[in-house]
Amino acid sequence: MASSFDKYQKRKLISSYISVVISIALVLFLLGCLGLLVINSKKVADHFKEQVVMTIYLNDTAKEVEVNQLKKSLAMADYTKEAKYVSKEEAAELMKAETGEDFMDFVGYNPLKNSIDVYLKADFVTTEQLTEITESLSNKTFIEEIRYDNDLVELMNDNVKKISFWVLVVSGLFTLIAVLLINSSIRLAVYSKRFIIKTMQMVGATKSFIRRPFVWKSVQLGIIGAIVALIGMAVVLYYLDITFPELELLRNTVMIVALFVGVFLLGVIITWISTFIATQRFLNLKTDQLYY
CATH class of the missing domain: 3.30.70.3040 (Alpha-Beta Plaits)
Structure with a gap:
């Protein structure tokens, strides 16, 4: 009986980890694709300008x-x-x-x-x-x-300015949404272990000792999610470069590497901060407040 319960708990834990990894990977992938758009927006605009x-x-x-x-x-x-x-x-x-x-x-x-x-x-x-x-x-x-065609030139320049502005606005908004979504996924994962946190605290474990395994596990999930997102970004970039070779998307190597490193670090940093805050919150709660 105990063995089957342990297996059920283990499957539930693995399922929770997989859902967190998928959530992190999807959010970082979409954010990375938007970053690719931002990096190459000028190149795309220049390509159309040079057809005049x-x-x-x-x-x-x-x-x-x-x-x-x-x-x-x-x-x-x-x-x-x-x-x-x-x-x-x-x-x-x-x-x-x-x-x-x-x-x-x-x-x-x-x-x-x-x-x-x-x-x-x-x-x-x-x-x-x-x-x-x-x-x-x-x-x-x-x-x-x-x-x-002077009218075409004016229209093209006006549209480039408008599109560039809205791409930056959407990028900032999406970055905020990405942080909130990853934070929510991590908080839910920590919430499911709130009683374990409080039990460890009641038997005399220090806050830093309790936080350490939770933070490390979340960072590991963040790294896995970030790697999955980077693989997806690499595939998208590869096929875009094949489809639109005239844009030379892979030519700006420094910016692409910086974006990939940025997405990876973002996944690690957000999971670390979110887990730290979430565990700290439950460590500061009283036992009767854990049920609300």
Whole structure:
């Protein structure tokens, strides 16, 4: 009879530990994924900014020497990520591929212009920077026109600012929720052993002696939960990097390692503090207060 009861108590204890580990792992995993979003939010925003094209249309009278000089100066400019020369013939072929019709059959000639598509670095994709670049290039007589989607640039920058703000707000809120959830799980685990704590205290054990095994066990559970969360984060990061290789998510190694270490330490620190506070609370209660 006693043996079956002991087995039941052991299964109940193991079940309690597993539920605590799962709770810690899930909370830390979600928090870590949010951290990955925060770390890579600028990289994602920069990726979309660098898809904006500034097209420089050239006069038909432009000399080859002038065009080559312009291409070299653009390639060496601080604001240029990539500069691609597009001849009027290539532009006509691209338009034919997009529309499915050869417009030159109706027009009788090619009205398009030779051009250079300039893909800018993300830091220069602002209305002010684009205006400054346009003004610096407009003094060249062989450039007919410079075009870019200014409305798209303004909308993109406004949205990036809004998204960045709300990501930080959500991150702070989620961190608080994570602390509260882990704290609640640890407190429930300690609550189930409140009578053991009080019994040990009644037979003369000191508070630090009573706290030590509870704190150590909770820290162990925190470490296990953190490791499970880190494995989940690593899997998510791996598949995201395969799915979106152009974002180069694994390139920022220092920040990723710092995030993983931070998540691990957070799991350990929260469980240690929560267990310390919870055991201290029950140590300070009177025996008749344990039933409430």
